[in-house]
Amino acid sequence: xxxxxxxxxxxxxxxxxxxxxxxxxxxxxxxxxxxxxxxxxxxxxxxxxxxxxxxxxxxxxxxxxxxxxxxxxxxxxxxxxxxxxxxxxxxxxxxxxxxxxxxxxxxxxxxxxxxxxxxxxxxxxxx
Amino acid sequence: xxxxxxxxxxxxxxxxxxxxxxxxxxxxxxxxxxxxxxxxxxxxxxxxxxxxxxxxxxxxxxxxxxxxxxxxxxxxxxxxxxxxxxxxxxxxxxxxxxxxxxxxxxxxxxxxxxxxxxxxxxxxxxxxxxxxxxxxxxxxxxxxxxxxxxxxxxxxxxxxxxxxxxxxxxxxxxxxxxxxxxxxxxxxxxxxxxxxxxxxxxxxxxxxxxxxxxxxxxxxxxxxxxxxxxxxxxxxxxxxxxxxxxxxxxxxxxxxxxxxxxxxxxxxxxxxxxxxxxxxxxxxxxxxxxxxxxxxxxxxxxxxxxxxxxxxxxxxxxxxxxxxxxxxxxxxxxxxxxxxxxxxxxxxxxxxxxxxxxxxxxxxxxxxxxxxxxxxxxxxxxxxxxxxxxxxxxxxxxxxxxxxxxxxxxxxxxxxxxxxxxxxxxxxxxxxxxxxxxxxxxxxxxxxxxxxxxxxxxxxxxxxxxxxxxxxxxxxxxxxxxxxxxxxxxxxxxxxxxxxxxxxx
Numbered sequence: 320x321x322x323x324x325x326x327x328x329x330x331x332x333x334x335x336x337x338x339x340x341x342x343x344x345x346x347x348x349x350x351x352x353x354x355x356x357x358x359x360x361x362x363x364x365x366x367x368x369x370x371x372x373x374x375x376x377x378x379x380x381x382x383x384x385x386x387x388x389x390x391x392x393x394x395x396x397x398x399x400x401x402x403x404x405x406x407x408x409x410x411x412x413x414x415x416x417x418x419x420x421x422x423x424x425x426x427x428x429x430x431x432x433x434x435x436x437x438x439x440x441x442x443x444x445x446x
Numbered sequence: 447x448x449x450x451x452x453x454x455x456x457x458x459x460x461x462x463x464x465x466x467x468x469x470x471x472x473x474x475x476x477x478x479x480x481x482x483x484x485x486x487x488x489x490x491x492x493x494x495x496x497x498x499x500x501x502x503x504x505x506x507x508x509x510x511x512x513x514x515x516x517x518x519x520x521x522x523x524x525x526x527x528x529x530x531x532x533x534x535x536x537x538x539x540x541x542x543x544x545x546x547x548x549x550x551x552x553x554x555x556x557x558x559x560x561x562x563x564x565x566x567x568x569x570x571x572x573x574x575x576x577x578x579x580x581x582x583x584x585x586x587x588x589x590x591x592x593x594x595x596x597x598x599x600x601x602x603x604x605x606x607x608x609x610x611x612x613x614x615x616x617x618x619x620x621x622x623x624x625x626x627x628x629x630x631x632x633x634x635x636x637x638x639x640x641x642x643x644x645x646x647x648x649x650x651x652x653x654x655x656x657x658x659x660x661x662x663x664x665x666x667x668x669x670x671x672x673x674x675x676x677x678x679x680x681x682x683x684x685x686x687x688x689x690x691x692x693x694x695x696x697x698x699x700x701x702x703x704x705x706x707x708x709x710x711x712x713x714x715x716x717x718x719x720x721x722x723x724x725x726x727x728x729x730x731x732x733x734x735x736x737x738x739x740x741x742x743x744x745x746x747x748x749x750x751x752x753x754x755x756x757x758x759x760x761x762x763x764x765x766x767x768x769x770x771x772x773x774x775x776x777x778x779x780x781x782x783x784x785x786x787x788x789x790x791x792x793x794x795x796x797x798x799x800x801x802x803x804x805x806x807x808x809x810x811x812x813x814x815x816x817x818x819x820x821x822x823x824x825x826x827x828x829x830x831x832x833x834x835x836x837x838x839x840x841x842x843x844x845x846x847x848x849x850x851x852x853x854x855x856x857x858x859x860x861x862x863x864x865x866x867x868x869x870x871x872x873x874x875x876x877x878x879x880x881x882x883x884x885x886x887x888x889x890x891x892x893x894x895x896x897x898x899x900x901x902x903x904x905x906x907x908x909x910x911x912x913x914x915x916x917x918x919x920x921x922x923x924x925x926x927x928x929x930x931x932x933x934x935x936x937x938x939x940x941x942x943x944x945x946x947x948x949x950x951x
Contacts, residue, residue: 324511430464435464
């Protein structure tokens with residue numbers, strides 16, 4: 320597991336700030352090395368780990384409907400203070416939220432949606 | 447209108463502000479055990495909540511990049527990708543006086559359909575037992591109402607005495623007899639029965655027996671039946687102990703029966719294997735000894751400064767084909783202060799209770815016996831063991847000298863008088879009277895098959911003619927000289943009736 324993590328981190332550091340073409344070349348080269356060292360069976364796990372590492376930097380920002388860009392920028396600015404400045408925001412429209420927003424990173428969640436409020440009400444008696 | 451007001455008040459209590467919460471994401475679900483990404487600051491044994499289903503879980507494994515947890519509910523509803531939130535509290539259960547008389551699950555939720563249990567107190571399920579300074583030696587007997595146990599393998603309050611034996615033996619029934627007997631005890635302890643992995647019907651039958659005997663008035667049943675999640679099997683003994691500790695801390699005596707710890711170890715093995723902890727002997731994880739030692743170390747007799755309460759533990763272990771040298775039996779034998787071995791061969795021969803005296807021991811010994819019992823049963827165990835040896839030796843010899851024959855005959859009678867029906871406890875005074883009659887040789891001239899009738903006749907005669915004998919033993923817990931003389935007289939009188947009847951026949 321540690322080895323896979325290490326390899327995924329190496330791959331991320333190599334491809335960081337590179338163009339798409341360069342990235343493709345690096346990955347091809349990486350796979351060749353894996354095959355030469357008879358470690359190609361680890362490729363799937365490394366890929367999964369890559370996704371996980373990438374998600375660490377991501378914050379999913381879900382809205383019920385498309386909002387004015389100014390409001391979105393304001394929300395992002397506020398959230399950067401809470402999640403960290405290096406985070407990348409991915410915006411998604413999720414109608415079932417009814418209203419408000421839901422921000423989710425790998426370790427943290429801010430649920431300021433109407434759906435969340437209703438859920439809180441629903442589970443209130445059980446707590 | 448009133449309902450509307452209540453609803454309004456409840457809503458006002460709620461916090462609607464969006465807060466930053468620590469979360470994780472389920473990535474693997476296996477038979478009641480889940481693996482979660484995230485939750486990087488979570489603590490071991492902390493409660494977590496599955497957001498979508500509102501089911502709770504407990505964290506057991508903290509690894510480099512994931513967390514392993516057991517689900518406290520229907521794990522089939524949990525899916526990959528479910529969001530999990532931290533509970534920020536260690537797993538605890540409701541405890542208190544209101545629990546008495548109820549059947550609850552390991553989290554303190556009622557299972558008897560008698561409605562919610564309103565109690566303010568909570569106690570953590572995992573707790574370190576009292577330290578050396580807080581304890582005092584076990585010095586007060588816990589009467590089980592079973593002649594054989596009270597005379598030969600006495601149990602003290604605060605002791606841990608293991609009941610072990612094969613599947614067919616009546617370990618649970620004997621343990622339940624001990625609960626039933628507490629009804630007539632002057633300093634009655636609170637009893638807690640913890641069935642683990644038993645059939646629902648079996649638990650219902652047990653509860654019915656307790657109810658009929660009026661024992662539910664001082665008993666709590668912490669049930670984790672076969673149909674409950676494996677996490678409940680694992681948590682049930684700790685929950686039962688937590689219930690008991692509440693009363694012990696208040697200076698009361700408690701008796702807890704764990705029925706049985708074999709199933710408990712199966713549950714822990716299953717959880718540990720799914721959590722991918724390294725398997726050891728018989729695929730049990732490395733901490734299987736600690737699993738039981740940390741539970742049984744919570745049984746104690748507290749000193750006066752701590753209130754003087756006690757928690758007696760009677761764990762039950764099932765052996766395979768009479769093998770007491772198995773992994774789990776030897777572990778628990780070494781943790782406990784003694785064991786009572788239920789021998790299946792004695793059971794098949796019709797001996798009830800089928801206790802193997804040679805292999806049973808109480809390490810607390812006579813310090814946990816009343817003076818009355820100590821006086822009459824001091825040499826009983828040795829005599830009985832010698833008799834059993836002699837009987838085996840003389841199995842194929844017909845002619846023996848009169849002295850040996852006399853010892854043989856007395857041994858047979860003592861063995862006969864120690865027989866007792868299950869779920870039929872005897873009060874101390876009756877135990878003392880009948881064992882005294884046997885040890886002093888009053889039964890030597892009575893036929894073996896008449897011993898049972900003689901026993902009942904003796905109790906009846908004393909109750910009618912000399913009730914003060916029973917009263918004196920009950921109150922003084924001792925057999926003084928004058929009571930002894932009275933007892934001699936009445937036993938001789940009753941025995942005479944049977945001697946004559948025997949001669950005529």
